[in-house]
Amino acid sequence: MRLDKYLKVSRLIKRRTVANEACDNERVSVNGRVQRASYEVKVGDRIAIRFGQRTVLVEVVSVADNVGKADASAMYRELPQSADNLS
Secondary structure (H helix, E strand, O other), X not given: OEHHHHHHHOOOXXXXXXXXXXXXXXXXXXXXXXXXXXXXOOOOOEEEEEEOOXXXXXXXXXXXXXXXXXXXXXXXXXXXXXXXXXX
16 A cells, blocks of 8 residues: 555545645655555554654554544554664
8 A cells, every 4th residue: 555545544634635645745755755645554664753842653463545534543553762763
């Protein structure tokens, strides 16, 4: 699944166009590297999203095309912030 679609389906970012813009503006990195919206997300990837001063770090647990609102948070696991994880 594309990175922008994963961010939308998992509800980490509300809209796919906003997720696409975040990738274009280099605010999303996967496994320590800035990635484009077309990056194929895999289970085990670590995604860091910068929202202004705050950074959210998650690990991909599952990839699914259609997920209900209640199950969206089960697609990822939030990781604690540390200097090693942020790149």
